[in-house]
Amino acid sequence: MSTPTLHDATPNAEAAGLATQENALGEFWYRFSRNRAAVVCLFVVIVVIAAALLAPLISPYDPMSGVGAAQQPPGSPGHLLGTDHLGRDMFSQVIHGARVSLMVGFVVAAFATVLGVLIGALAGYYGGWVDNVLMRVTEFFQTLPRLVLALIIVALFGSGLTKLILVVAILSWPQTARVVRTGFRTLRSAAFVDAARVSGVPSWRIIATEILPNVLAPVVVVASLDVASAILTEASLSFFGLGDPNVVSWGGMLQQAQQYLRSAWWMAVFPGIAIAVLVLTFNVLGDGLNDALNPRLKDKD
Amino acid sequence: MDTSATGLLDVRDLSVAVRSRRGPIGLVDRVSLSIGRGEIVGLVGESGCGKSMTAAAIGRLFPTTAARITGGEVMLEGTGDLTNLSDRQFRKIRGARIGMIFQDPSTYLDPLMTIGRQVGEALQAHGYEGSREDRVAELLAMMGLPDAAQLSTRYPHELSGGQRQRVLIAAALAGEPDLLIADEPSTALDVTVQAEILVLLRELRDDLGLSILMITHDLGVVAQMCDRVYVMYAGRVVEERDVYEIFKDPRHPYTLGLLAGTLSPEVRDQELFAIPGRVPDPRAMPEGCRFHPRCPLAVQECREKEPPKQPLGEGFSACWKYDDPRLPRAWQLAEEHVLPVGFEGIPATSDDEVSEP
Amino acid sequence: MRHSWIPLFALKRLLFAIPLVLGVVIINFLLIQLAPGDPATVLVGDFPVPEEYLDRIRAEYGLDKSIPEQLIAYLGQLFQGNLGVSFSKRQDVLTLLLERMPATLKLTLSAMVLATIVGVLLGVVAAKYRGRAPDTASQVTTLLGFSVPEFWLGQILILLFAVTLGWLPLGGDAPVRGDGDVLFNLDYLVLPAVALSFRYVALIARMTRSSLLEVSSADFVAATRSRGVSESLILRRHTLKNAAPPVITVIGYNFGFILAGSVMVETVFGWPGIGRLLYESITSRDYPVMTAILLIISVTVVLANVLTDIVHALLDPRLERK
Numbered sequence: 014m015s016t017p018t019l020h021d022a023t024p025n026a027e028a029a030g031l032a033t034q035e036n037a038l039g040e041f042w043y044r045f046s047r048n049r050a051a052v053v054c055l056f057v058v059i060v061v062i063a064a065a066l067l068a069p070l071i072s073p074y075d076p077m078s079g080v081g082a083a084q085q086p087p088g089s090p091g092h093l094l095g096t097d098h099l100g101r102d103m104f105s106q107v108i109h110g111a112r113v114s115l116m117v118g119f120v121v122a123a124f125a126t127v128l129g130v131l132i133g134a135l136a137g138y139y140g141g142w143v144d145n146v147l148m149r150v151t152e153f154f155q156t157l158p159r160l161v162l163a164l165i166i167v168a169l170f171g172s173g174l175t176k177l178i179l180v181v182a183i184l185s186w187p188q189t190a191r192v193v194r195t196g197f198r199t200l201r202s203a204a205f206v207d208a209a210r211v212s213g214v215p216s217w218r219i220i221a222t223e224i225l226p227n228v229l230a231p232v233v234v235v236a237s238l239d240v241a242s243a244i245l246t247e248a249s250l251s252f253f254g255l256g257d258p259n260v261v262s263w264g265g266m267l268q269q270a271q272q273y274l275r276s277a278w279w280m281a282v283f284p285g286i287a288i289a290v291l292v293l294t295f296n297v298l299g300d301g302l303n304d305a306l307n308p309r310l311k312d313k314d
Numbered sequence: 315m316d317t318s319a320t321g322l323l324d325v326r327d328l329s330v331a332v333r334s335r336r337g338p339i340g341l342v343d344r345v346s347l348s349i350g351r352g353e354i355v356g357l358v359g360e361s362g363c364g365k366s367m368t369a370a371a372i373g374r375l376f377p378t379t380a381a382r383i384t385g386g387e388v389m390l391e392g393t394g395d396l397t398n399l400s401d402r403q404f405r406k407i408r409g410a411r412i413g414m415i416f417q418d419p420s421t422y423l424d425p426l427m428t429i430g431r432q433v434g435e436a437l438q439a440h441g442y443e444g445s446r447e448d449r450v451a452e453l454l455a456m457m458g459l460p461d462a463a464q465l466s467t468r469y470p471h472e473l474s475g476g477q478r479q480r481v482l483i484a485a486a487l488a489g490e491p492d493l494l495i496a497d498e499p500s501t502a503l504d505v506t507v508q509a510e511i512l513v514l515l516r517e518l519r520d521d522l523g524l525s526i527l528m529i530t531h532d533l534g535v536v537a538q539m540c541d542r543v544y545v546m547y548a549g550r551v552v553e554e555r556d557v558y559e560i561f562k563d564p565r566h567p568y569t570l571g572l573l574a575g576t577l578s579p580e581v582r583d584q585e586l587f588a589i590p591g592r593v594p595d596p597r598a599m600p601e602g603c604r605f606h607p608r609c610p611l612a613v614q615e616c617r618e619k620e621p622p623k624q625p626l627g628e629g630f631s632a633c634w635k636y637d638d639p640r641l642p643r644a645w646q647l648a649e650e651h652v653l654p655v656g657f658e659g660i661p662a663t664s665d666d667e668v669s670e671p
Numbered sequence: 672m673r674h675s676w677i678p679l680f681a682l683k684r685l686l687f688a689i690p691l692v693l694g695v696v697i698i699n700f701l702l703i704q705l706a707p708g709d710p711a712t713v714l715v716g717d718f719p720v721p722e723e724y725l726d727r728i729r730a731e732y733g734l735d736k737s738i739p740e741q742l743i744a745y746l747g748q749l750f751q752g753n754l755g756v757s758f759s760k761r762q763d764v765l766t767l768l769l770e771r772m773p774a775t776l777k778l779t780l781s782a783m784v785l786a787t788i789v790g791v792l793l794g795v796v797a798a799k800y801r802g803r804a805p806d807t808a809s810q811v812t813t814l815l816g817f818s819v820p821e822f823w824l825g826q827i828l829i830l831l832f833a834v835t836l837g838w839l840p841l842g843g844d845a846p847v848r849g850d851g852d853v854l855f856n857l858d859y860l861v862l863p864a865v866a867l868s869f870r871y872v873a874l875i876a877r878m879t880r881s882s883l884l885e886v887s888s889a890d891f892v893a894a895t896r897s898r899g900v901s902e903s904l905i906l907r908r909h910t911l912k913n914a915a916p917p918v919i920t921v922i923g924y925n926f927g928f929i930l931a932g933s934v935m936v937e938t939v940f941g942w943p944g945i946g947r948l949l950y951e952s953i954t955s956r957d958y959p960v961m962t963a964i965l966l967i968i969s970v971t972v973v974l975a976n977v978l979t980d981i982v983h984a985l986l987d988p989r990l991e992r993k
């Protein structure tokens with residue numbers, strides 16, 4: 014007879030979670046929606062994505078060409094947010110700028126996640142020298158001054174959206190690798206993993222189908238934060254004049270605004286607000302996802 | 315029914331609840347217990363039964379700000395009801411009247427402060443006037459830790475588990491309290507060290523006349539240490555007995571289950587018995603007798619009405635079936651499928667057939 | 672002796688730091704090799720130089736030899752302190768860097784001190800009033816700190832305090848012009864330091880809050896309380912002391928990010944430090960300056976981390992065992 018013994022440390026631990034596994038998605042949404050700020054931010058993200066996709070349709074003017082008098086203040090007829098030093102419509106530029114930011118944010122986060130999961134899974138699953146080597150490399154990448162390195166690489170290799178995305182992604186994976194490794198280390202000797210191993214399931218399948226699904230929660234959270242920091246990095250690079258010159262980007266707009274701080278404050282104010290709002294949104298989303306996916310942490314208080 | 319005529323501590327109908335989003339959750343329900351001077355009293359039950367919460371309520375040391383006392387009183391000889399004291403007044407009780415020691419000695423010492431300073435700090439808190447250094451040495455020696463001069467300069471991580479527990483006891487006794495609340499003081503230690511700590515506590519009782527509230531999940535500890543014992547289940551005291559009587563003639567199915575799970579030397583290699591099922595979640599306490607979902611003797615009455623305290627010698631058993639002739643063999647009969655386990659009639663064959671409540 | 676093990680510990684940490692620095696050097700080398708165009712051009716910068724000079728560079732760095740030999744030659748040059756020459760500035764790169772370093776250190780260290788004071792304060796208030804209005808306010812500030820780009824904050828500060836109110840200087844060229852006394856011009860320092868510190872205020876506040884909350888619910892705090900020690904003594908002797916190491920680690924380990932942030936802020940304010948120099952060298956494709964800056968910032972980061980570990984070790988006796 015095998016029954017739980019008296020020494021069973023926390024008989025209520027599972028009961029305390031009371032998670033109804035059948036309806037994981039409903040449970041997730043219930044927890045997520047309790048974080049009001051996160052729900053608002055989800056809404057903002059959807060709106061910004063829609064605006065970015067529909068930019069050519071909804072923006073009143075071509076963002077790249079002068080369509081009015083230069084440096085008209087916000088509220089001028091036809092120019093809600095005013096015009097820049099070349100008479101381009103600020104509102105149209107801000108809408109178009111969302112495209113680059115979102116694209117860089119999402120693609121970088123996706124790349125960084127795949128890379129981080131791969132490295133973290135290998136390190137955590139195999140342990141030993143594999144882990145040692147991979148974690149030293151991860152530490153090295155975390156020590157590197159990422160922004161400076163990105164600036165220099167783009168300056169050397171030339172700007173362009175693809176290169177920029179690649180560079181930022183290559184510098185962004187360590188955090189994901191770390192959380193994935195931690196997850197794999199705790200699960201690699203779990204009973205269900207041992208069972209799979211004993212029954213001859215190949216390692217890659219254990220990694221991909223047995224363990225990985227169980228460590229995705231923190232990965233999603235980190236990915237959301239990665240989007241935020243990639244948007245910031247892109248803005249910084251563009252501010253340095255290293256963005257793609259053929260597209261409108263908020264960072265690039267701020268670079269131009271720098272010379273007109275005295276005469277056209279709006280050139281600096283609106284693109285900056287756009288960056289801050291979008292980055293804030295993804296940061297809050299990350300918090301919300303964290304609350305929803307790691308409920309135990311929150312329930313303590 | 316109550317031996318508290320000369321009681322040092324007299325807890326009456328103490329209830330504790332935690333606030334939660336869905337309203338208060340009761341964790342401790344009308345617990346009464348008393349401790350006389352120089353007495354060692356056990357509080358025993360599976361983990362999650364509310365033993366630590368009861369101790370925390372007495373010592374005003376809840377693990378969360380959401381927890382509070384919702385009823386009852388804690389009478390301390392010479393002071394009166396502790397629940398009426400302000401935090402300021404209560405601080406004078408801490409260490410000076412009531413000392414506390416805890417389960418895992420490695421987390422209850424400040425890792426960044428030397429042993430000597432931590433014990434010395436407790437002395438200082440009680441306005442000790444003599445040489446603190448000497449007194450610390452004396453206290454440590456009393457706990458069986460010689461070479462205090464050397465030990466005092468050490469940090470907690472440099473000590474063994476047993477040494478750390480001794481240091482905790484020294485600090486708890488620095489203010490010369492009348493009562494020591496010991497919450498599973500030996501659980502986290504090696505078996506041999508466990509025994510040493512228990513012996514030490516007994517000696518301290520004998521030498522200092524200390525009263526001890528011994529909290530444990532292990533009836534073996536109760537047998538070694540205690541004069542009297544309270545058995546706690548799901549926030550309630552279900553049986554109170556003299557320690558001799560409870561082993562000879564237990565009168566509550568839960569106590570019997572705990573006893574069956576306690577190692578006796580001759581059955582060491584057999585698989586340990588454990589009561590099937592689990593302690594209920596405080597958010598969903600069963601009606602009537604809270605043990606009924608796990609009890610082989612449960613009848614309809616158990617599910618509907620809380621059993622009264624049936625007096626037994628100086629104690630009681632809170633069970634409708636306290637004098638049922640099948641009681642002594644209840645768990646045996648359950649294992650042989652003569653009796654079902656639990657009111658719902660769940661057979662006790664194996665783990666996976668015991669469904670979660 | 673309690674701390675007698677520290678020198679050995681420091682030495683070990685420094686030894687462990689060597690591969691990191693070497694790694695950065697190799698990255699630099701790879702960048703030079705892989706960048707489009709002739710490595711010699713990258714070593715010299717995009718600047719018309721006499722053919723003889725190019726030949727000399729090719730010889731010094733062994734550019735006609737195999738890649739490993741080139742790496743060795745490159746390392747050799749670095750060991751001799753040869754970081755190359757900046758043609759656009761007509762100056763030796765090392766001299767140039769040493770000249771610009773004090774301004775950057777002044778800015779980054781001021782920002783760090785400011786961020787520490789404000790961040791710890793915010794974190795303590797948030798922890799103390801957990802779940803109430805001051806906590807919410809502090810959390811919102813923290814969130815903003817993580818979200819606002821420091822260079823834009825710089826621009827907004829200029830708009831507000833320099834352009835509109837006229838209280839403080841614009842930054843711009845003034846500090847460059849007054850190279851000599853820039854170290855003492857506090858009014859020039861205020862805005863860039865504030866802009867640079869905001870993100871670290873957020874970081875430090877968040878860490879302080881969580882560290883304090885964690886420690887104040889630690890078992891040993893409860894145990895100390897059970898002995899009758901007063902709350903103020905518990906806070907002073909136990910809670911703050913135990914909450915400090917993680918905060919210090921966050922501060923130290925993020926010094927590198929402050930340096931990176933200062934690249935942006937110096938550019939906005941025309942602050943005559945390394946960051947501004949990086950901007951100038953990127954604009955003028957002055958490659959040797961760029962790679963040297965990456966190296967010097969990386970070394971600073973590594974040193975800051977080592978220093979942090981040592982401070983941490985001094986505070987926490989448990990580290991001795993490792």
Ligand SMILES: Nc1ncnc2c1ncn2[C@@H]1O[C@H](COP(=O)(O)OP(=O)(O)O)[C@@H](O)[C@H]1O
Pocket residue numbers: 025332341359360361362363364365366367368377378595596
């Ligand atoms: N910090 C807490 N917040 C909410 N509930 C708690 C907390 N600590 C313990 N509990 C609950 O209180 C009940 C009693 O716990 P406890 O007194 O620690 O049991 P015991 O000491 O008997 O093992 C358990 O159901 C447990 O889940």
Ligand code: SF4
Pocket residue numbers: 566567568603604605606607609610611612613616621632633634635636
């Ligand atoms: S017999 Fe009834 S009252 Fe007694 S323990 Fe079982 S369920 Fe409770």
Ligand SMILES: [Mg+2]
Pocket residue numbers: 361362365366497498
């Ligand atoms: Mg307990």
